[in-house]
Amino acid sequence: MRKPVIKVSALILLLTILMMLTGTAAFAQTDQHIYDQAGLLTDSEISDLEAYAAEKSREQGTEFLLLTTDSTSGMPIIDYMGDFYDNLADQTGMENAVLLTIDIGGREFYLAGFGNAKTRLDNERVEMVLDRITPYMAQGQYAGAFRETIETADRYMEYKPGVNPESIFLQTWFHAAVALILAGGIVGTMLYNSGGRNTTTAATYIDRDHTRVTRDSDRFRNKTVTRRRIPKNNNSGGGFGGGGGMTGGGRSFSGGGRSF
Amino acid sequence: MVTHYKCPNCGSDMAFDATSGMLSCPNCGRQDDIETFPEENIQQKFAPEEAKEYHCENCGAVLLTEAETTATHCSFCGAPVVLADRLTGDLAPAKVIPFTISKDEAVAAFRKWTKNGRLTPRGFMNGDRIKKMTGMYVPFWLYDINGKAEVAAIGTRMRTYQQGDTVITETDFYDVYREIDLSYLKVPADASEKMDDELMDKLEPYDYSDLKDFRMPYLAGFLAEKYDFDEDALFSRVESKIVPYIDSYIGSTISGYSTISYTNKQINANKYKVYYTLFPVWMVYYDFENKEHTFAMNGQTGKVVGKPPISGGKVAAWFTGIAVSTFAALKAISYLVGGVLW
Numbered sequence: 001m002r003k004p005v006i007k008v009s010a011l012i013l014l015l016t017i018l019m020m021l022t023g024t025a026a027f028a029q030t031d032q033h034i035y036d037q038a039g040l041l042t043d044s045e046i047s048d049l050e051a052y053a054a055e056k057s058r059e060q061g062t063e064f065l066l067l068t069t070d071s072t073s074g075m076p077i078i079d080y081m082g083d084f085y086d087n088l089a090d091q092t093g094m095e096n097a098v099l100l101t102i103d104i105g106g107r108e109f110y111l112a113g114f115g116n117a118k119t120r121l122d123n124e125r126v127e128m129v130l131d132r133i134t135p136y137m138a139q140g141q142y143a144g145a146f147r148e149t150i151e152t153a154d155r156y157m158e159y160k161p162g163v164n165p166e167s168i169f170l171q172t173w174f175h176a177a178v179a180l181i182l183a184g185g186i187v188g189t190m191l192y193n194s195g196g197r198n199t200t201t202a203a204t205y206i207d208r209d210h211t212r213v214t215r216d217s218d219r220f221r222n223k224t225v226t227r228r229r230i231p232k233n234n235n236s237g238g239g240f241g242g243g244g245g246m247t248g249g250g251r252s253f254s255g256g257g258r259s260f
Numbered sequence: 261m262v263t264h265y266k267c268p269n270c271g272s273d274m275a276f277d278a279t280s281g282m283l284s285c286p287n288c289g290r291q292d293d294i295e296t297f298p299e300e301n302i303q304q305k306f307a308p309e310e311a312k313e314y315h316c317e318n319c320g321a322v323l324l325t326e327a328e329t330t331a332t333h334c335s336f337c338g339a340p341v342v343l344a345d346r347l348t349g350d351l352a353p354a355k356v357i358p359f360t361i362s363k364d365e366a367v368a369a370f371r372k373w374t375k376n377g378r379l380t381p382r383g384f385m386n387g388d389r390i391k392k393m394t395g396m397y398v399p400f401w402l403y404d405i406n407g408k409a410e411v412a413a414i415g416t417r418m419r420t421y422q423q424g425d426t427v428i429t430e431t432d433f434y435d436v437y438r439e440i441d442l443s444y445l446k447v448p449a450d451a452s453e454k455m456d457d458e459l460m461d462k463l464e465p466y467d468y469s470d471l472k473d474f475r476m477p478y479l480a481g482f483l484a485e486k487y488d489f490d491e492d493a494l495f496s497r498v499e500s501k502i503v504p505y506i507d508s509y510i511g512s513t514i515s516g517y518s519t520i521s522y523t524n525k526q527i528n529a530n531k532y533k534v535y536y537t538l539f540p541v542w543m544v545y546y547d548f549e550n551k552e553h554t555f556a557m558n559g560q561t562g563k564v565v566g567k568p569p570i571s572g573g574k575v576a577a578w579f580t581g582i583a584v585s586t587f588a589a590l591k592a593i594s595y596l597v598g599g600v601l602w
């Protein structure tokens with residue numbers, strides 16, 4: 001009775017190894033998602049976020065990465081980020097990634113989407129994620145900012161490219177509200193009309209031969225002109241690098257950055 | 261019926277003076293040509309022995325009919341009625357719309373109506389619990405109304421366009437002025453106290469092409485209610501009925517503006533002709549779950565009004581059905597567009 005159990009265990013072990021191997025091949029999965037060179041996170045935050053990032057990366061087929069630094073050595077944060085990613089991708093063969101870079105020295109942060117994340121987290125969606133993480137950055141909650149980045153980007157990337165994921169028309173509460181209001185309106189009208197409807201109108205008793213305008217005038221009086229400037233899309237912290245770009249290594253990305 | 265010519269000066273009954281061939285007033289001496297005598301001053305009254313009046317001791321209804329018709333029960337409450345009087349000298353109706361829907365047709369039309377009740381309980385929809393159906397003529401006053409409206413308003417026309425990163429809104433203001441002649445013909449108001457005004461309003465409209473000069477035989481076999489309110493008492497009701505009509509007509513004469521705000525609106529409406537008229541109504545008494553429900557049917561068009569019982573289950577089912585299917589449809593659309601279900 002023991003032998004079959006051992007056989008089954010061996011088979012499961014073999015399958016697991018196979019799955020891990022194929023998994024690695026398919027997603028080029030890295031075991032590290034957080035490169036906290038500036039030491040902004042505590043050890044427990046890092047281990048929590050590593051686990052969370054690994055889980056979401058597996059689900060999305062896109063690596064969620066965090067890079068922090070004290071200094072970009074005088075380079076623009078976009079170039080610094082690009083060099084880092086070129087390096088990492090060359091080493092690991094990584095293709096799809098969402099990378100949040102925090103330069104604590106220059107007090108700037110930049111979010112970029114590489115590979116399929118370039119379309120699935122396009123420039124508009126990057127700006128929406130930035131809007132959501134800016135408050136965390138301002139308060140120094142860097143772990144919270146990264147968690148929010150993963151959570152929101154993960155959610156947005158489920159939507160078809162080009163669609164605004166925050167559009168009211170895609171929200172469940174909106175669907176529920178419309179359904180309830182419509183049902184209430186129709187059934188209310190049915191109830192109201194159940195005792196018979198008033199079908200006379202303004203036209204029923206009018207005597208068209210003798211109802212008419214006898215004097216009318218429409219005189220121009222005055223004119224007012226108001227001008228309103230369209231507010232620039234820049235948020236308070238000041239945005240830059242919107243629209244993404246290309247790394248030194250020739251990898252194009254979607255992206256946007258903010259100061260804090 | 262007896263025709264009375266009311267003196268336009270003093271309201272006395274004028275008499276026909278054979279020597280002059282004119283109508284002359286015994287009170288003030290005014291003389292009028294009978295051919296050109298104003299119609300609104302001619303009144304018909306019941307002649308002796310021509311009409312009878314019944315009283316209902318249960319609900320107090322006063323009913324009248326022609327001499328040959330014998331009434332036994334009240335058309336409102338079904339209680340026995342007692343003969344009160346032979347009517348003489350009472351104002352007779354000037355116009356009538358005769359019944360065009362017979363009792364059998366009325367029963368069939370009512371049954372059909374109960375089947376359309378989407379919110380009524382299943383048992384009600386069989387339409388086979390008609391307890392009683394009585395045809396009666398309900399007294400109405402029909403008013404010919406003319407008047408004038410004078411309105412002043414400020415209208416705006418707005419134009420919005422973009423120039424560079426600036427949105428420019430140009431608003432032109434206009435002084436709008438209208439003087440309007442108003443005329444409404446034969447606007448009805450029911451003169452019966454017992455009849456629910458809202459119910460009677462919903463029975464409208466009647467087709468006035470069938471409006472006939474009143475003759476006694478129209479009453480044969482039918483009861484008519486006697487009017488409780490005279491023409492002056494009801495005019496305010498008719499006024500409140502036509503004010504929304506007038507407002508909407510005024511609105512239709514001012515077009516092409518983005519916004520309109522009235523600075524002055526004066527409406528003056530007067531009745532210049534009134535017709536005492538009988539409209540045909542079938543009263544339907546329907547038993548359902550030990551309760552009697554009363555409905556009224558337009559005896560000319562078959563339109564049914566009255567509050568039917570409502571099934572809470574059906575209301576809930578309709579509500580849920582519409583809400584769920586709308587929700588599902590919106591979800592499906594948003595899935596097609598956005599690629600995400602939740």
Ligand SMILES: [Zn+2]
Pocket residue numbers: 267268269270271272285286287288289290
């Ligand atoms: Zn007189």
Ligand SMILES: [Zn+2]
Pocket residue numbers: 316317318319320321334335336337338339
């Ligand atoms: Zn009665």
